[in-house]
Amino acid sequence: MTTAATPPGRPQPSIGGRATARALCVLAPNPSPMTLDGTNTWILSEPDSALAVVVDPGPLDEGHLARVVAAAEEQGKRIALTLLTHGHPDHAEGAARFAELTRTPVRALDPALRLGEEGLAEGDTVTTGGLELHVVPTPGHTSDSLCFHLPADRAVLTGDTVLGRGTTVVAHPDGRLGDYLDSLRRLQSLTTEADVATVLPGHGPVLDDARGAVEFYLAHRAHRLAQVETAVESGLRTPAEVVAHVYADVDRAVWPAAELSVRAQLDYLREHGIIDLP
Incomplete structure (x- = not known):
């Protein structure tokens, strides 16, 4: 789910295929202004293992x-587990059917999305066929958003929290800007403390400058927040008025999504006593 602007780094020229030693992308056929080229479904496995994990099966297609x-079978892999970064349909709608096809459990933060007894929570480490993934809660885009740290590849799977092109939407009212900023700072810490270098996003190309991408997102969000504050101070009152002013450089097709972010920004400014609007 994207608005304008592009994070730094050298994105891959194409989407889909082998991204790292342990990550293979299969692109879903659901392109749109909100999903970019489509949803990235990730197949993860150790090179010498016969077992694989799939992150975000995508739409029900x-x-x-x-x-x-x-794609997994061509690599000599059997899919043993399905994980979800969050519950939006472009990532999770196909999960139940995929579980039927692969006879795998589905693990997610939201209990309503789980198939099987185990969920996902902060501090969890998922291990399958020698593959190790660390669960990183990153609420903000949605309340149930997760990222998965793949330490062996110095990579992080970010779902919709960080995209390969453009910037994501804070999906108000479920998504909250304060949570999102905290999540970006958590990812920033991963790039410095855990040496994460690569972003494997839910949409768009892989990014090879994880730290630069996260810092860009933080700067972009601060810039938009300042623009919204200035717009309110100039007399604009409704979210639609603010969108038309602040997001004038963005394709109108994504203005409805931009309005969700504006509502989240207005809530944030109210909560911090920066603006006084009903």
């Missing part, structure tokens, strides 16, 4: 789900 299974 039988052809796509079959291609994910086939």
Whole structure:
């Protein structure tokens, strides 16, 4: 889910295929202004293991789900587990059907999305076939958003928290800007303390400058927040008025999503006593 601007780094020229030693991307056929080229479904496995983990099966598209299974089999892998970064349909709608096809449990933060007894929570480490993933709660885009740290590849799977192109939406009212800023700072810490270098996003190309991407997101969000504050001070009152002024450089097709972010920004400014609006 994207608005304008692009994070730094050298993105891959194409989307889909091998991204790291342990990560293979299968692109879902659901391109749109909100999903960019489509949803990135990730197949993760140790090179010498026969077991694989899939992150975000994507939409309920039988052809796509079959291609994910086939891509794993072509690598000599059997899918043993499905994980979800969050519950938006472009990431999670196909999870139940994918679980039927692969006979795998589905683990997610939101209990409503789980198939099986185990969920996901802060501090969890997922291990399958020698593969190790650390669960990183990153609320903000949605309340149930997670990232997955793949230490062996110095990579992080970010779902919609950081995209490969453009910037994401704070999906008000479930998404909250304060939470999102805290989540970006948590990812920033991963880039410095855990040496994470690569972003494997839910949409768009892989980014090879994780630290630069996260710092860009923080700067971009601060800039937009200042623009919203200035817009209110100039007399604009409704979210739609603020969107038309602040997001004039953005494709109108994503203005409805931009309005969600503006509502989150207005809530944030009110909560911190910076503006006084009903």
